Amino acid sequence: MTWLNDTLQGIFVGGGYALTAVGLSLMFGVMRLVNLAHGDLAVCATYLVTSMMAALGVPFLAALLLMLPLAFAAGAVLQLALFDRALRTGPLAPLLVTFGLSIMIQNLLQQTYSANVRGVPAGSIDVSAAHLGGLVLPGLSVLKLALALVVIGGLSAALRFTGWGRRVRATSDDVAIARLQGIRVRPLFATVTGIAIAAAALAGTLGAVTTGVYPTLGTLTLIFAFEAVVIGGLGSLWGTLLGGILIGVTQVLVSQVSVPYATLASQLLFLLVLVVRPEGLFGTGEAAGQATGAEA
Amino acid sequence: MTMKRPGTPAPPAARPPAAGATAPVQVSRWSTAATVTTACAAVAVVLLALAPYVIGTNLTQPMVTLFLLAAMASLWNLLAGYAGMISFGQQAYLGIGAYALYLLGRAGISPFAAIPLAAAAAAVAAAGIFLILRRLSGGYFAVASWVVAECLFLYVTTQGWLGGGTGVGLQQLSSMVPVVREADTYWTALAVLVLCAGGGYLLVRSRFGLDSRATGGEPVAAAAVGVEVQRTRRLAYVLAAAGFGAIGAMLIISGLYIDPASVFNINYSADMLFMVVIGGLGTIEGPLIGALILFAAQQVFAQYGAWYLVGIGALAIAVVLLAPAGLWGMVSGRRGWSLLPVGYRVRSHRRSP
Numbered sequence: 001m002t003w004l005n006d007t008l009q010g011i012f013v014g015g016g017y018a019l020t021a022v023g024l025s026l027m028f029g030v031m032r033l034v035n036l037a038h039g040d041l042a043v044c045a046t047y048l049v050t051s052m053m054a055a056l057g058v059p060f061l062a063a064l065l066l067m068l069p070l071a072f073a074a075g076a077v078l079q080l081a082l083f084d085r086a087l088r089t090g091p092l093a094p095l096l097v098t099f100g101l102s103i104m105i106q107n108l109l110q111q112t113y114s115a116n117v118r119g120v121p122a123g124s125i126d127v128s129a130a131h132l133g134g135l136v137l138p139g140l141s142v143l144k145l146a147l148a149l150v151v152i153g154g155l156s157a158a159l160r161f162t163g164w165g166r167r168v169r170a171t172s173d174d175v176a177i178a179r180l181q182g183i184r185v186r187p188l189f190a191t192v193t194g195i196a197i198a199a200a201a202l203a204g205t206l207g208a209v210t211t212g213v214y215p216t217l218g219t220l221t222l223i224f225a226f227e228a229v230v231i232g233g234l235g236s237l238w239g240t241l242l243g244g245i246l247i248g249v250t251q252v253l254v255s256q257v258s259v260p261y262a263t264l265a266s267q268l269l270f271l272l273v274l275v276v277r278p279e280g281l282f283g284t285g286e287a288a289g290q291a292t293g294a295e296a
Numbered sequence: 297m298t299m300k301r302p303g304t305p306a307p308p309a310a311r312p313p314a315a316g317a318t319a320p321v322q323v324s325r326w327s328t329a330a331t332v333t334t335a336c337a338a339v340a341v342v343l344l345a346l347a348p349y350v351i352g353t354n355l356t357q358p359m360v361t362l363f364l365l366a367a368m369a370s371l372w373n374l375l376a377g378y379a380g381m382i383s384f385g386q387q388a389y390l391g392i393g394a395y396a397l398y399l400l401g402r403a404g405i406s407p408f409a410a411i412p413l414a415a416a417a418a419a420v421a422a423a424g425i426f427l428i429l430r431r432l433s434g435g436y437f438a439v440a441s442w443v444v445a446e447c448l449f450l451y452v453t454t455q456g457w458l459g460g461g462t463g464v465g466l467q468q469l470s471s472m473v474p475v476v477r478e479a480d481t482y483w484t485a486l487a488v489l490v491l492c493a494g495g496g497y498l499l500v501r502s503r504f505g506l507d508s509r510a511t512g513g514e515p516v517a518a519a520a521v522g523v524e525v526q527r528t529r530r531l532a533y534v535l536a537a538a539g540f541g542a543i544g545a546m547l548i549i550s551g552l553y554i555d556p557a558s559v560f561n562i563n564y565s566a567d568m569l570f571m572v573v574i575g576g577l578g579t580i581e582g583p584l585i586g587a588l589i590l591f592a593a594q595q596v597f598a599q600y601g602a603w604y605l606v607g608i609g610a611l612a613i614a615v616v617l618l619a620p621a622g623l624w625g626m627v628s629g630r631r632g633w634s635l636l637p638v639g640y641r642v643r644s645h646r647r648s649p
Contacts (some may be wrong), residue, residue: 082613100610104610263450
């Protein structure tokens with residue numbers, strides 16, 4: 001029963017990773033942009049929530065809801081101001097620009113908030129756990145997994161059934177032809193990045209309730225999210241959910257044996273997938289080309 | 297800097313040649329400016345080598361930092377600027393070099409003599425790690441190499457015989473006379489820089505230069521015209537790793553101590569990116585200029601904490617988006633300068649009146 005419970009806890013942890021990763025997966029799939037500042041933007045949003053709670057005296061949930069439109073706007077502005085241009089400049093530019101942005105954000109946060117770990121008081125939606133037989137259902141983790149399902153389900157439905165989704169899919173297939181069909185690509189990309197950053201901000205803030213937040217937290221956040229995307233397979237949002245869950249389960253199960261090796265085990269899982277199946281578990285052939293540069 | 301193979305048709309000369317006359321052009325690689333630069337560089341190395349006798353070891357210590365920064369930038373540029381492989385995981389080889397030197401020292405080998413062995417250890421490790429990375433490109437390659445460095449970091453922190461998370465010290469050197477040790481460290485760091493930057497320059501002038509530029513620009517097209525893409529990438533990766541191994545060995549020699557959190561730090565990759573991008577990606581001169589700029593920023597703005605990194609990051613983003621050729625690329629592109637020429641140039645003869 002304990003291993004069953006451990007697996008369940010791993011699934012919950014993985015739900016949090018997937019919620020962070022879904023934005024990375026979306027930007028990756030639509031724009032071929034690897035946003036290396038993804039985790040740092042989530043951390044930024046978390047600090048913003050703590051600052052709003054302190055400055056405005058609003059409860060956690062209100063600050064979280066206030067932050068989401070700001071995160072969307074920040075994502076859209078970054079896309080219009082930096083990422084669009086980087087994508088036009090060349091294949092290496094997006095990596096250089098987003099990595100530079102990541103270093104800027106980390107040092108900016110360190111100078112503003114110091115390097116110490118800061119707690120995020122969750123207030124009303126605190127972490128009370130329900131027990132079901134031998135299984136533990138921690139409230140916050142259940143919420144994160146549920147949100148991951150809602151966000152991924154909602155995005156998949158929106159991509160499939162709405163006009164916005166059709167435009168996004170068309171642009172993802174071929175930007176030039178999408179333009180010829182009259183799709184305005186720049187505002188479309190801005191909405192995609194806005195949604196991606198808002199989802200990451202939501203995941204980061206909820207995650208920080210249990211772990212606290214510090215300026216360099218974004219590095220590990222990005223690595224786990226990236227691993228979830230790659231393991232699941234580029235271009236598949238549900239694959240990203242499964243990738244996140246696989247990482248979470250691996251970490252929790254290994255940590256039962258040896259805590260120091262838990263993170264290492266999930267990193268090795270990622271490298272193993274890269275060697276054996278670089279297109280990911282649910283990836284398409286096109287994704288494999290993205291990973292390997294379609295080399296001879 | 298556009299590369300021209302000898303024998304490619306020359307662009308139309310300013311004055312069309314008279315019918316029947318051979319095309320009045322000359323293809324050359326070297327130039328007077330290059331001779332002057334090379335001579336100046338040789339003199340500069342000799343002067344720098346004499347420095348410990350003149351300025352004392354207080355000033356040579358920061359110079360060691362500068363030399364190692366410049367060496368790292370040159371090697372990172374070899375990967376990113378020529379072979380098209382952006383790696384955020386080269387700190388892995390800094391760590392391997394440093395820990396290899398520590399282990400060799402414990403086995404009784406003099407640290408300064410062990411540097412080539414530490415470099416070789418890093419190269420061997422790179423040849424193995426390249427098997428994991430070889431099919432990847434772009435963002436996949438960048439993040440996967442970063443994860444490899446994270447794995448090494450996590451592994452070292454769990455290993456008691458490598459000092460775990462607290463790190464290891466280099467006992468042998470602590471007993472040396474400080475002045476002698478610091479001078480030796482300085483000369484070795486200078487030698488590492490000359491080997492990394494000079495070796496990189498010679499490598500880029502060889503056939504590898506053309507192969508790697510083709511590979512970095514468009515691997516499919518490169519393979520189609522007969523470039524051995526994987527061999528070129530592996531060569532660049534392994535040789536760069538050997539250089540990073542030597543630099544890692546110098547980090548523990550100059551600091552007498554190393555801990556996993558600092559040597560496997562992603563900030564090394566950030567520094568390398570800043571130096572190379574600001575100086576000029578894919579140029580020989582650029583990374584050296586970038587190293588000078590980063591070093592100056594570190595020295596001047598150190599008292600303002602990490603703000604200088606925010607500024608340098610913003611500068612790097614601006615350079616990538618607004619002037620992708622970097623500072624040196626802007627200057628050389630506008631003036632047609634090439635102090636350390638890599639490509640061939642076609643010049644038209646002026647007919648004497």
